[in-house]
Amino acid sequence: MKPMQLHANINMKWQAIYKHRNGEWMIxxxxxxxxxxxxxxxxxxxxxxxxxxxxxxxxxxxxxWGFISVPPLTSxxxxxxxxxxxxxxxxxxxxxxFGALTILFVWxxxxxxxxxxxAKIISALxxxxxxxxxxxxxxxxxSFEVMSWTASYYFLxxxxxxxxxxxxxxxxxxxxxxxxxxxxxxFPMAGIGLAWLIFxxxxxxxxxxxxxxxxxxxxxxxPNLVWQINNGIPFIHHMQELSRTQLENMSRAGFLKEQLLxxxx
Numbered sequence: 001m002k003p004m005q006l007h008a009n010i011n012m013k014w015q016a017i018y019k020h021r022n023g024e025w026m027i028x029x030x031x032x033x034x035x036x037x038x039x040x041x042x043x044x045x046x047x048x049x050x051x052x053x054x055x056x057x058x059x060x061x062x063x064x065w066g067f068i069s070v071p072p073l074t075s076x077x078x079x080x081x082x083x084x085x086x087x088x089x090x091x092x093x094x095x096x097x098f099g100a101l102t103i104l105f106v107w108x109x110x111x112x113x114x115x116x117x118x119a120k121i122i123s124a125l126x127x128x129x130x131x132x133x134x135x136x137x138x139x140x141x142x143s144f145e146v147m148s149w150t151a152s153y154y155f156l157x158x159x160x161x162x163x164x165x166x167x168x169x170x171x172x173x174x175x176x177x178x179x180x181x182x183x184x185x186x187f188p189m190a191g192i193g194l195a196w197l198i199f200x201x202x203x204x205x206x207x208x209x210x211x212x213x214x215x216x217x218x219x220x221x222x223p224n225l226v227w228q229i230n231n232g233i234p235f236i237h238h239m240q241e242l243s244r245t246q247l248e249n250m251s252r253a254g255f256l257k258e259q260l261l262x263x264x265x
Contacts, residue, residue: 024117028107031124032100038128039096039136053091053139057081065227068234072224073181074141081139095143099136103127105150112157141182148178149188156192160201165209172213176220183235 049057059067059075060082066072077094084090103124110120135142152174159167178185196202204210228235 024120027117027121028104028124031121031128032103035100035103035128035136036093036096038133039099040092042133043092043137049088049091050138050140056139056141057086057091065223066231066234068237070141071180071183073144073177074139077139077144091139092137095136095139098143098147099127099132102132102147102150105147105154109150109154109157112154112161144181145178145185148174148181148185152178152185152188152192160204163204165207165212168209168213169216172217173220176217179217179221180224 056070056074057078060078063075063079064072067075081090081094106123106127107120110123115123132146135146152171155167155171155174158164159171175185175189196205
């Protein structure tokens with residue numbers, strides 16, 4: 001094959017790849033935009049904000065590295081909403097945005113697992129028409145929580161597939177922000193740790209970058225840990241109060257039943 005013909009063939013190949021990727025990004029962008037639009041469509045205009053939304057919005061006026069019921073990240077988002085005018089549009093925009101970004105990370109997870117365009121679209125639609133529709137209506141920590149968990153799984157899958165240390169540090173940042181949003185990110189962290197020890201990929205644990213990423217995670221969450229200690233660890237008091245006033249009215253069997261119903265209807 002002549003050099004000029006070889007060069008032309010390479011150019012044609014790269015143009016096809018470029019068009020394919022551009023087409024995929026257009027589909028992904030459309031699905032994410034539809035997700036945001038759908039969140040607004042589901043809210044009846046007669047409904048006021050939820051009481052918890054007022055709580056989180058008010059935290060913008062009392063910024064701290066922690067609160068009795070939640071870590072500080074939601075208050076930072078509330079501060080952005082306040083700067084934008086505290087309009088209901090923006091209050092509802094951010095949970096919808098976090099829902100759309102969840103689709104992005106799911107899409108990228110499928111891509112890392114060598115799924116094709118059809119698999120990506122089906123996965124995105126499964127997220128759009130799931131119970132997350134309900135979660136992404138309210139300005140609460142839950143929308144960012146789901147997004148941060150999904151982002152963490154994406155960086156984990158990418159690290160296991162590519163074994164690039166950068167993904168370990170991105171995983172640490174994602175988990176750290178998840179911790180600053182809601183403490184129950186410790187549950188998926190425990191699950192990831194135990195699963196990692198069971199499978200052959202545990203050899204990837206014993207690297208200097210794991211220590212570095214663990215240090216980065218601690219660095220991200222350190223201000224909140226210091227705040228908790230300086231204020232007598234109010235998180236424990238909050239959980240005891242919940243147990244005494246709310247959780248005692250729910251049985252374990254009833255809780256499990258509600259989880260099944262919640263994800264079925």
